[in-house]
Amino acid sequence: MAEDLTLASTERRRPPTGTGTGTGSRPRYVYLLLALVPAALVLAVLRFGAEIAGLDGGSGGASGGAAGKAPAASGTFAALLLALPVILLVCHLTAGLFRRMGQPAVIGEIVAGVLLGPSLLGLLWPSGHDLLFPAELSGPVGILAQLGLVCFMFVVGYELDIGEVRGRGQAVLAISHVGVAVPLLAGALLALGMYGSYAPDGLGFTPFGLFIAVAMSITAFPVLARIIAERRPGELRVGGIALSCAAVGDVTAWCLLAVVVATAAGSSPAGVVWILVLTALFCALLHFAVRPLLRRMLNGTRQARGTSVLPVLFSAILLCALATEEIGIHAIFGPFLLGAVTPRGSAPLEWALGRLRSVTETLLLPLFFVFSGMRTSVGLLDGRQAWLWCLAIVVVATAAKWGSTTLAARGCGMGREDSMALGALMNCRGLTELVVLNVGLDLGVITPTVFTMFVIMALVSTVLTAPALTLVRRRYAGT
Template sequence: MKAAAPGTNPELEAVTPPRRGTAERGRNAVAVVALSAVIAVGMIHAVPTFGQLRRLGDGGWALVARFLLAVALIIAVGRLGGWVAARCRQPRVVGEMAAGIALGPTLLGQFAPAVQHALFPADLVPELGLVAQLAIIYFVFLLGTDLPLDLLRGSGGRVAALGAGMVAVPLGCGLLLAAGLAADYRPAGVGSVPFLLFVGTAMSITAFPVLVRILAEHDLIRTRIGTLGLATAGAGDALSWFLLVMVVALAHGDSAAAVLPTAGWLVLFTAVTLIVVRPALRRFLAAAEHTAGGRRIAIAVLVLCALSGAAVTDWIGVHAIFGALLVGAVVPRENSVVRGLGRTVGRGVTLVLPLFFAVIGFSMDIGLLGDVRDLLLCGLMVLVAVVSKVGTTTLVGRLTKLTWRESLGLGVMVNCRGLTELVVVSTGLSLGIIGPDLFVMFVVMTLVTTAMTGPLLGWLRLGATPADALSAERSGTTHATTGEPGRTRGVEDPF
């Protein structure tokens, strides 16, 4: 018999493996229970959601055919708009936004109202809106899986200062602007505080996914300034989403005390997601990624998890998008299934995302700004949005020892609002925090600030120098969630 090594206890070693095995089985059991509960919630919410589409069948094949024709036309026009935008060196999302708006009363309804009503009748809009809402839930979920959390952890004081500045000053300017708008543009029954905070928060948004696409097109992701821009946008967006959660919670209560139950449920949901769901997903995905069948099951589980998170926060009274965002943020990014979501779920989202822009177009009419006062106010909103974002970030960047060109480049980057802003203002419209007139102004502001980002970055010529590229390679600078330079793993095409 082999003698025991000095300092060891053979009896203890004999007992340890079974204990470890018991602990492992316990963790596996917790993971199974947690994921089963999440999947059950997702299924419970999915069945009635998709059941709403059964109304199309009740109307006969004619109604189904009209629905499919409307979907096909919207997707085709959206893809055409995206192609035109790409030819003009703009992100595809700019063209898809413009195309969706053109299908509504703003353009098609102005010149051919009978055609517009025939192609997109009012009785089909709820079903189109349902598909669009699902697309946005999964878009936000993919956005959560693609947030630059790794960049934020190692970014230091400069990113903290830039992120705080790019949110605080536009927020303050938005509050002042909203105070002047409240008398004429605050909807009846909406409290002053939710209205003011929503307008301020909407002014502080940056579209991280669209920014990734623009930086990739300008070969800036692997540069020092590009990485800093992504980290700043991620930090600012995290703070803006937190503010928006509080605004939506306030919109459901008449006082701060009325918000406490909502905040308590939200904190509990966040804690459960981080402490229970995140490790359960990690264990499950680690086991599932090794076989083709396991990967297919894992994708289905992730889809249901996103829907489950959306259902829980919707029940809490915040908004469905926050649950999808949080679940996406806790998904383990190192897993091959998660890295491939852009080729599976992302492609489906890309295909139907033009429906979201079209539904926005159906609900807005640029004619609402027919008054000269409204047009001037819309111009003022664009001016405040640009100056507060670009100006503040430029000054903070200069104070943190960046050059003027780099600082201005950062300001141009974070001024990009894109699809994220549309999701936010659509949330405000659906909750009644803002009215249709202010909603139109925000959409115009979003189009202008997104469209100006690419040309201004090209004018600044911030492209990688050899020193920047070498520094990025030595430091291992990569995209936060793909691990590959200059690529984004999220929803690939529309950005």
């Protein structure tokens, strides 16, 4: 029995087969025969194939094609990898700076786009601007910016609470539509004077005048919501009314912009009507078919399966963008309408929306700001006349929006302080104005010079919002 135990322990201590001195050289032979020899044969096959291709005369064409395409694509990708960190860091820094100044972060991001564009960086350091943003980079940046834009428009539509608008009655409808109608009239009158000098060549007055009018009537609902959220509770009594008015006004403005897009496409009156009919059918499809499907899917999705909502949501956003693009009213309208009909209150949807919003606001929207900044060149305002027109746009836009909203609110029975505060809030244009302006520039309805003038107007009117609210509160603090 002791011998058996001794034998067993000896066998346990014995080295495994193949690790002794007699078999230690086997792995070397295996490596040599099965790794090094095939690698050497690969090199030989490649050399032999290259010689055959050279004899056939195919080497020059093939290598020339590869040499002509690969470096260009590689250079564009490398330029994008260099530009993205600069864009994100500059947007982050300027957003933080403006937040400390009491302004919404989006203003800093818009300013970052202007600073990185030809207005400042291109003017002070042309070689650095060309290094960071070469001409071939505009295509990829533009595509990513448009992708961010359609995702952002879904968020805008989702944040519009139509139920809250219904609950505030006729006063909201009256105030919001007065705040749209008067700036529309002011913009149309302003377009009469601008048309001869600043309209694109060959463009009729109708699309130009319509677009200037719509651009004057915009209120930035997302930026407005953030300004109100950053105020202390109880400090702003008209916050809910302002959000309701902005929601109604934005829906009205987007409908008018759809008419502008259809008109600018050169469609006949019957063609414009047909586009509007297709748009109405698309809205009905979303409300009566897509909305119930989304509600059924969300109700049947557990919170643990929230990850399955995100790809479905993103696919729906892209398909709706494609649908409205094919209809002829622009890709931004589809996601906006989808967001407006999407059911609220689902935990999986909120989880997916949080991920979508984080990617959009952190990465894609800064690209949109810089893309807009690339198209903004203050140097185009090269004379006294251009600067006077820019000043006129700022003054007319502010007076028309703020004044008309204040008067309408007073007419509906609101007090002076609340009416003035509501007018200041509705004058906020921000990011929504940039979206509209980019649509107009892409359609060829406005020139880069007019685009720059309205970008300046959007910045000034939005920057004025927070200080104007403070001044109104102080003015009526003792009354």
